[in-house]
Amino acid sequence: MPVSPPRERFLGLLRAAVTEGTLAKLTLGKPGGPDPTLRNLFARPVQLRDGARVSLTWRHATREVTRNLPPSDAADLLAGLLGTEFLDAHLFTATGHHQFETNPGGRPRLRSLPPPPGLNPPAQGPHDRPKDHVLPGSTPWLQDLGVTNPDGRPRAGMAGKLSQIQHFAALLQPLLRTAFPPENAREREGATLEVIDAGSGKGYLTFTLATLLGPGFRVRGLEARPELVAFCNQVAARHGLRERLTFVAGRLDPARAETCDVLIALHACDTATDDALALGIRAGARLLVVAPCCQHELRPALEAPPGLGPVWRHGIFRERHAEFATDALRTLLLEWAGYATQVAEFTGAEHTAKNLLLSGLRQRRPGDAGKAEAVREFAAAYGIRTQALARHLGFDLTAIPAAPR
Numbered sequence: 199m200p201v202s203p204p205r206e207r208f209l210g211l212l213r214a215a216v217t218e219g220t221l222a223k224l225t226l227g228k229p230g231g232p233d234p235t236l237r238n239l240f241a242r243p244v245q246l247r248d249g250a251r252v253s254l255t256w257r258h259a260t261r262e263v264t265r266n267l268p269p270s271d272a273a274d275l276l277a278g279l280l281g282t283e284f285l286d287a288h289l290f291t292a293t294g295h296h297q298f299e300t301n302p303g304g305r306p307r308l309r310s311l312p313p314p315p316g317l318n319p320p321a322q323g324p325h326d327r328p329k330d331h332v333l334p335g336s337t338p339w340l341q342d343l344g345v346t347n348p349d350g351r352p353r354a355g356m357a358g359k360l361s362q363i364q365h366f367a368a369l370l371q372p373l374l375r376t377a378f379p380p381e382n383a384r385e386r387e388g389a390t391l392e393v394i395d396a397g398s399g400k401g402y403l404t405f406t407l408a409t410l411l412g413p414g415f416r417v418r419g420l421e422a423r424p425e426l427v428a429f430c431n432q433v434a435a436r437h438g439l440r441e442r443l444t445f446v447a448g449r450l451d452p453a454r455a456e457t458c459d460v461l462i463a464l465h466a467c468d469t470a471t472d473d474a475l476a477l478g479i480r481a482g483a484r485l486l487v488v489a490p491c492c493q494h495e496l497r498p499a500l501e502a503p504p505g506l507g508p509v510w511r512h513g514i515f516r517e518r519h520a521e522f523a524t525d526a527l528r529t530l531l532l533e534w535a536g537y538a539t540q541v542a543e544f545t546g547a548e549h550t551a552k553n554l555l556l557s558g559l560r561q562r563r564p565g566d567a568g569k570a571e572a573v574r575e576f577a578a579a580y581g582i583r584t585q586a587l588a589r590h591l592g593f594d595l596t597a598i599p600a601a602p603r
């Protein structure tokens with residue numbers, strides 16, 4: 199996948215930050231123009247009576263000159279100055295600190311780091327606020343993953359993917375806050391929490407997790423395809439994320455002992471979702487989040503629940519029941535394993551069988567007898583005698599088990 203040159207990438211980030219309202223501040227330095235008194239140029243967003251503006255201050259040796267410009271005019275002007283009047287730039291946004299530097303040989307370089315703690319763009323007026331995204335299109339790695347252009351907008355054919363990633367980020371954020379309340383951050387100081395993205399694919403959500411969670415968490419993508427693992431590790435390194443974001447090649451093995459505080463699996467096909475859930479439960483993960491797909495396992499053996507016999511000959515109805523029965527049984531098994539579950543729609547724009555987000559927050563001791571009875575009754579209603587997650591957990595669907603394994 200071609201990667202655009204540093205200046206172009208930096209200007210894309212800058213334009214997106216200025217126009218999307220995620221700019222915190224910008225400094226252009228190393229002046230290279232004709233005015234020997236010019237030291238640097240400082241830019242920050244301001245809210246004036248006429249709306250959002252970018253305030254630009256040219257700092258000379260003995261004076262300052264300030265102009266307030268509409269965001270898109272400011273972005274145009276700044277683009278013209280970088281590489282001509284100024285050779286270095288530091289851009290701070292809601293999601294990153296981006297350093298553009300020109301070495302003595304004239305070679306430009308771009309480095310992206312997480313934003314320093316406590317740095318936020320100022321609040322804007324209700325009319326000027328762009329659509330709020332937990333993960334703005336200007337987030338730098340989205341470009342390298344082929345989702346966005348240098349201006350932070352989706353590439354052709356990737357608008358759906360961007361909105362899916364942003365929707366996932368928006369759904370995930372409150373779950374993470376509940377599982378790891380910010381007020382407990384001090385207690386966790388020094389401890390690194392482990393996050394696994396099972397079946398991480400091209401890493402869209404793995405990068406999202408690493409960005410949302412920040413320092414204090416170590417995110418690992420487990421993925422069967424080594425070429426995707428190599429690509430994702432390269433992108434993570436390019437964005438200075440390697441210390442807390444790693445991709446590992448191999449197949450999921452729920453029997454292997456893993457350290458895991460958060461387990462995510464998005465669109466891990468068929469029983470790979472069960473493998474992922476079992477891995478997280480065995481590891482005692484506090485938060486489990488899965489978006490299942492291709493629920494094939496139960497379909498051939500599913501029996502019509504009472505009253506549904508007359509419609510059971512319709513394949514589509516049987517298929518929908520198989521999806522429902524699989525995911526409903528998973529939530530009941532999670533409840534039995536001690537997790538409080540939630541079910542949400544993953545993306546409102548796409549009504550496909552892949553749009554369910556199941557989450558579980560570890561809250562109770564596992565093995566509640568009432569929960570076990572609910573699992574068994576549900577399984578009996580559909581004639582389900584065995585299922586992948588139940589097998590992993592040692593739950594005999596035809597009898598009440600003692601406690602999860």
Ligand SMILES: C[S@@+](CC[C@H](N)C(=O)[O-])C[C@H]1O[C@@H](n2cnc3c(N)ncnc32)[C@H](O)[C@@H]1O
Nearest residue numbers: 397398399402421422423448449450464465470
């Ligand atoms: C449909 S893709 C989803 C990728 C990613 N989670 C996303 O939503 O963008 C499923 C990925 O899971 C991987 N996968 C499926 N079964 C797996 C297994 N048992 N172990 C490891 N990876 C697996 C596949 O190679 C594929 O990249």
